[in-house]
Amino acid sequence: MMLNYIKYVVTMFLISIVIAVSGYSAENYKNFKTAVYCRAYETKEMGDLNWLESRWETISQQVKVDKIYLETHRDMLIVDEETITKAKKFFNDRGIETAGGITLTVNERNRFQTFCYSNPEHRQKVKQIVEYTAGLFDVVILDDFFFTNCKCQMCIQAKGDKSWTRYRLDLLEEASRELILKPAKAVNPNVKVIIKYPNWYEHFQGLGFNLRAQPALFDGLYTGTETRDPVRSQQHLQQYQSYLIFRYFENLKPGGNTGGWVDTGGVPYMDRYAEQLWLTLFAKAPEITLFDFRQMLRPFSADDHRAQWQGKRTSFDFDEMIKPVQSGNGETVTPTTFARAAGYTLEKIDAFLSELGQPVGVKSYKPYHSTGEDFLHNYLGMAGIPMDIVPEFPAEEKLIFLTESAKFDTALVDKIKGQLIDGKNVVITSGLLRALQNKGIRDIVELEFTNRKALIKDFVVGRNPVIQATEEVLIPQIQYLTNDSWEEISCLDNGIGWPILHSAEYANGVLYVLTIPDNFADLYNYPAEALSRIKQTILADFYLRVESPAQVALFVYDNNTFIVESFLPEDVNVGIILKDTVDELRDVLTGDVLSGEKITGWGGRATGEKRYETTVKPHSFRVFRCK
C-alpha cells in the first residue's frame, strides 16, 4: 500500500516535471499534431546543446510542437549516432516525440540530383542509410526525393526498350521493397516507414513515384501541401491544391495519409503561408509538418509580409499575429519569426476544426499514372466546385467529372455509357473530348473538337442577356449537330457562337461537355453567371452551391458544415444557395444567423432553393453550419 502510494507520488512528480519543462505540450492543439522537420544540416548541429537550446526556445515559445523529425541523411551528409541520440534525448526530455527522416538526394542543389537505382554502389548506400535510420527510430519518413531523374549510361542500358516512365516505375517499386522496406524491417521489426510525396502529382510516374504500388507497400503516406506563389513560382500551383492533394492521397490509401507538410518558401505575403496551413487542415490532415527547423527561425517583417489588405480583420490578421504571447513558463514573448505565423494560424484553426465532418466533393476519376490537362482540378476548385480525385472509377456516383487524364483508362467510353444507361450523369472536359473523339465517344454523341479557336468575351446563359467575361478568353471551337445536342452556356464572337457547357442525352442520363480555355487560368475570367450555371449542373446533388466570381472556393463536409474561402485581394459578395429544407444558416465563428430569400424561377414558380447574400473579406474564409 505504502509502496503504491510512493510510486504514485513519484509518478505524479515526474509527470509534473515533464509538463513544466515541456511548456506547451500539456495544452497543444486538440485536432491535429504539429511536427517540425529538421534537415541533416541542422540535426548535425544538435550535438551542441547550447546551439539547440536557444533555437528551440525561440520556436517553442511561438508554436506548440508535438513531434520532431530528425533527418539522418541528405546530400551524402550522414549525422552521427551520438548527435542523433543527444538530440532525441533533448526533445524526449521535453515531452516531444521524435521520428527519423531521410532525404535520398546525392546533391539537392544540383537540380535535385537523386540516387541512381541502376547503380549497385548507390543501391548499397541507400540500403545502409535506411538500416542506420531504422535502427534509431520507430517511425521513419522519406522526404520528397525517393524518385529518380538519373539518365546515366547504366540507366540507359538497363531501361532497354521500356519508356522512361515504365522503367522508373518498375525500378522504384523494386527499390521500395528491397532497399527501403525489407532492410528497415530487418533492423527494426516495429519500424513504420512513411513515404512523403511532393506536390507535382501529375508527373510522378515519369520519375518513378508509383502511386499504384507504393501506398500498399508503405506503412503510411505523407503529403506535400505547399503551393507557394501561384503566379511567380515555376510550378504555378493553384492555392486549392493544398487541400485537394491531401484528399487525393487519402483516397490512395484510406486512413493512411498521415499528414500534410508546408514550407515557408514562395510566400509573397504572410496570408499565403497561413492559407497553405489551413487548407491542409480543412482537408483533415491528422498531422501538420512545418518545414523546417531553420525556416521556423526565419524572421518576418511588416515590410515584406504584411499584405495591402491587412487592417480589415481578415482571417490571417498580421497585426494580431505579431502581438506578444505568453510562453509556457509564463514569459511574455514578442513574435519574431515564421514559427509565430504558424502558431497563430494553427491556434485559430484548431478552435473550430472539430465542428467539421468529413470532406466531400465531386468525384473525379484519375487513373493511376495518368496525365492530361495537368492540375486542372485545382482551377475548378478555385472556381468554387469542390473536387475529390479518386484512382478508381466511382461507378456509384450520380455524377462523375472527368478531365483529359481519364483517357488513360482504355475502357473509359464503355464505363461512361454504363453510367448514362443507369440514369447517371457524366461531365467531361473539352480536353477529354479531344482525346476520345476517335476512340468511341461518337457512339454517345457526334461532337467534333475542331482545330479552330475563338477569342471570346460575351457569354449567354439560358434566356438571360449577354454578359461579359472580365478578359478575352481563347477557347477551342466544338462543333455539334443541330437538335442532336444542346448548348447550355454559349459564348459569342463577331456574330457566331460556340458551346461553353454542352449537353447530350443518351439512354437515361446526360453527358455534359465543359469547354476548358486554352489557358486554364482563363476559367477565372468566366463571368460569375456562367460559373453559377456550371456549378448548378455539376453540384446538382449537393445541398448547396455558392454564386460568386472565381477564386472563391467551397469546402463541403458531410455534417452540414461548409467553408467559403476567397483568394481575391478585395471583399467579394457571395450568394449561398441552399435547398429550402434548410431552416437555419449560421456563421460558426461569429454565431450570426443569416437570412435567406426564396428563389423564384421562370413564371414566378418556386425553385425549392433559398439564397443567402453575404460577403467574404480578402484572403479570408467563413465557416457555416446549416440546420
Ligand SMILES: [Zn+2]
Ligand atoms: Zn543511373
